[in-house]
Amino acid sequence: MGNTSSRVTAQDKAILDLKLQRDKLHQYQRRISVLTERETAAARQLLAAGDRRRALLALRRKKYQESLLAKTDDQLAQLEQLTRSVEFALIQKDVLFGLRQGTRVLREIHAEMGGLDHVEKLMGETADAIAYQKEVSEMLGGRMTNQDEDEVEDELAALEQEVNGPAAAAAADALPSVPDTKLPEPRAAEQQRQRQEPEPERTAVLAS
Incomplete structure (x- = not known):
């Protein structure tokens, strides 16, 4: 109550x-x-x-x-x-x-x-950002010339060289070098070579 x-x-x-x-x-x-x-x-x-x-x-x-x-x-x-x-x-x-x-x-x-001025400024910045994004999308969507495409490809190749160059060089240095020793010849090749060479005694008799 x-x-x-x-x-x-x-x-x-x-x-x-x-x-x-x-x-x-x-x-x-x-x-x-x-x-x-x-x-x-x-x-x-x-x-x-x-x-x-x-x-x-x-x-x-x-x-x-x-x-x-x-x-x-x-x-x-x-x-x-x-x-x-x-x-x-x-x-x-x-x-x-x-x-x-x-x-x-x-x-x-x-x-x-932030007040009306801040809202207007933000809206303007947003509109500019949207317009820029639209322009980029339209350009990438098929409005690029052949020259633009070539320039983009060249820039991409340069970036790949810049990014992958040091890594490729380091990988090449890490591989072992190729040995310079002469491999043994096969047996059949050795026998053929001996038949072609004259025997020392027979050569001496013919010479006397």
């Missing part, structure tokens, strides 16, 4: 008081309506009994009650209008509070974005 009552604001209490006064006026109107009906019934009975003077007095009391009833109608209309105005004012207050909070959040976001 304590927590509930602590959440009731002065505005809520004011609206509640207005509604309580409205309910009391409604109860008062019901009582007056009952009285006017009674006065009407009493005047009818008095006339039936031949007492015109007292019947006229009952109708006068009824007329007075009806005037009070008309006054309560005006008061009820004012209370209803005031209650609606207060309730609408509270709604407006909540709306204004929400607008104030939203405006504060928007300002914080704009501050984080």
Whole structure:
């Protein structure tokens, strides 16, 4: 209960008081309506009994009650209008509070974005970057001339030489050198060579 009552604001209490006064006026109107009906019934009975003077007095009391009833109608209309105005004012207050909070959040976001100048600059840089990328894509997509292709190929070959040259040289230095020794001749080749050479003794006899 304590927590509930602590959440009731002065505005809520004011609206509640207005509604309580409205309910009391409604109860008062019901009582007056009952009285006017009674006065009407009493005047009818008095006339039936031949007492015109007292019947006229009952109708006068009824007329007075009806005037009070008309006054309560005006008061009820004012209370209803005031209650609606207060309730609408509270709604407006909540709306204004929400607008104030939203405006504060928007300002914080704009501050984080760096302001309008920064956004325009960023958008311009983004547009330039997109345009440059589009230009490059179009050029690479088939708008290059044969000379451009040759230049690109030459540049690629130079880069490959620059990147792979030191590695290829290092790999060549790491390989073993080819031996320079003469391999033994086959046996058949050796026999053929011996047949072609003259025997030493026969050569000496022919010479004497």
